[in-house]
Amino acid sequence: MASSSASADVKPELSSSSSSSSSAASAAAAAPSRPVLFWGSGSPPAWRVCAVLLEKGVDFDGRRVQFDSGFLKTPEFLALNPRGLVPSLIDGDLVLYESLAILHYLEDKYPAVRLIPKEPAAKARCLMRMQEANNASSAAGEVVYYVRRTRPESINFPYLRCKFAVLAEELKLWESYLAGAEYLAGPGQGVSLADFAFFPNLAYMVRLGLELEPNYPNLKAYFCRMCARKSILASWPPHWLKSHGLPCLSSSILPPVEGATREACEAVAASAGAGSVPPTDVPCSRMNTADRCPVSARDVVAAAARGEESPAKC
Numbered sequence: 001m002a003s004s005s006a007s008a009d010v011k012p013e014l015s016s017s018s019s020s021s022s023s024a025a026s027a028a029a030a031a032p033s034r035p036v037l038f039w040g041s042g043s044p045p046a047w048r049v050c051a052v053l054l055e056k057g058v059d060f061d062g063r064r065v066q067f068d069s070g071f072l073k074t075p076e077f078l079a080l081n082p083r084g085l086v087p088s089l090i091d092g093d094l095v096l097y098e099s100l101a102i103l104h105y106l107e108d109k110y111p112a113v114r115l116i117p118k119e120p121a122a123k124a125r126c127l128m129r130m131q132e133a134n135n136a137s138s139a140a141g142e143v144v145y146y147v148r149r150t151r152p153e154s155i156n157f158p159y160l161r162c163k164f165a166v167l168a169e170e171l172k173l174w175e176s177y178l179a180g181a182e183y184l185a186g187p188g189q190g191v192s193l194a195d196f197a198f199f200p201n202l203a204y205m206v207r208l209g210l211e212l213e214p215n216y217p218n219l220k221a222y223f224c225r226m227c228a229r230k231s232i233l234a235s236w237p238p239h240w241l242k243s244h245g246l247p248c249l250s251s252s253i254l255p256p257v258e259g260a261t262r263e264a265c266e267a268v269a270a271s272a273g274a275g276s277v278p279p280t281d282v283p284c285s286r287m288n289t290a291d292r293c294p295v296s297a298r299d300v301v302a303a304a305a306r307g308e309e310s311p312a313k314c
């Protein structure tokens with residue numbers, strides 16, 4: 001498993017890992033002087049940690065795990081993290097898992113770049129939003145897993161509509177949190193751990209077809225604001241830059257009339273399959289679903305790697 005360093009200014013070669021089972025053990029045994037992060041492409045919790053490490057300019061050793069390799073369930077890895085999940089962070093003798101706990105650890109260990117506000121009310125809001133971020137991923141997951149796991153002809157559209165409605169309620173909350181505020185710790189506050197906890201969930205939803213326009217203008221502006229951060233761009237899940245996600249969260253998968261026919265369900269399945277052809281270049285607009293921005297994601301990431309300002313103005 002190759003390793004690499006990363007800083008806030010460059011795109012890390014976080015690609016590593018042929019995931020040999022001895023790697024986890026050796027990572028621990030070597031008690032490395034810089035933290036080792038096991039992560040997986042497309043995992044929002046792992047993205048939280050990658051992004052915060054980059055935001056804080058921490059030199060770390062990122063090891064990408066392929067989810068289908070079985071590596072996370074090897075005895076060696078389970079000895080480190082009995083849950084067998086990413087993210088897992090090894091820092092000397094300390095092994096940590098659970099992304100939010102890792103974010104707190106990083107905040108204490110690397111205080112030079114502060115990501116929890118000092119002022120008590122803003123701090124409390126930041127901590128509150130961090131925890132709430134998991135509600136957003138649960139509400140999205142309810143839709144995504146139902147669509148993915150149900151045969152198209154068996155999809156119960158009234159039931160699916162309910163799940164969409166719950167997700168919409170959840171998103172309305174986040175929309176309201178951003179009223180008059182650029183970031184989630186509240187008006188006048190800068191970026192904080194709350195943003196790094198929430199944004200990967202939002203980006204996951206957008207990748208899966210969530211339309212931020214016209215219903216969520218604050219979230220849309222926030223999405224673009226966060227997209228312009230080098231730490232976010234540099235840690236963007238690599239495989240998301242190469243392929244579309246299945247558009248499970250696009251409201252277009254709901255037929256206009258309830259009680260869908262079999263043909264309508266098959267059309268839904270076919271449209272979900274539209275994401276299976278990887279494009280050579282993913283326009284930013286496909287990440288945003290806004291169809292406004294002509295800049296490609298590849299350009300955005302390349303600019304970040306050169307230390308330039310993001311060309312994405314979408």
Ligand SMILES: N[C@@H](CCC(=O)N[C@@H](CS)C(=O)NCC(=O)O)C(=O)O
Pocket residue numbers: 040042043044045046067072084085086087097098099100
């Ligand atoms: N609550 C955990 C969730 C971690 C988690 O679910 N990780 C997933 C990826 S998103 C994973 O490692 N899945 C691998 C597997 O289930 O084998 C956290 O916040 O870190």
